[in-house]
Amino acid sequence: MAQSPEMRASDRDRDRVAAVLREHTAEGRITMEEFNERLEELYRSKTHGELARLTADLPDVDLRARAAVPATVQPAAAPAEREAMHSGMRAAWATWAGASSVNWVIWLIISATSDSWVYPWPLWVMGPWGAILLVSTVVGGGRRKA
Secondary structure, eight states: OOOOTTSBOOHHHHHHHHHHHHHHHHTTSSOHHHHHHHHHHHHHOOBHHHHHHHSTTSOOOOTTTOOOSOTTTSOOOOHHHHTSBOHHHHHHHHHHHHHHHHHHHHHHHHHHHSSSOOOOTHHHHHHHHHHHHHHHHHHTTTBOOO
């Protein structure tokens, strides 16, 4: 179905134009100032015609045909780098450590202010969660694919 200039644009349409504008900025066709101005106008746009005016003075860019850096150009990763933990797994471990630390501090404050010994309940928070993360890391979910 052909899109008329009066047809309302969707968020996906705006995201596609934003990607095109980013590409033109990266290639040096527009400056950062122009990019920011066009981006502001982009998110105020309501129709396909308004979106088309934002890129009318720029050549067409096929984002699907844009290849990543060819494998021959990429340097070979060092063995230690290949074994590095994936950023998502590092974030999961950092979240686990932060939550565990907060729970232990709360437990320590409660223990210090009470008259009797307090059961170390933070073990129940960090234990199962940590075990799942450990298994995911060891089995390979945390390693980068080479």
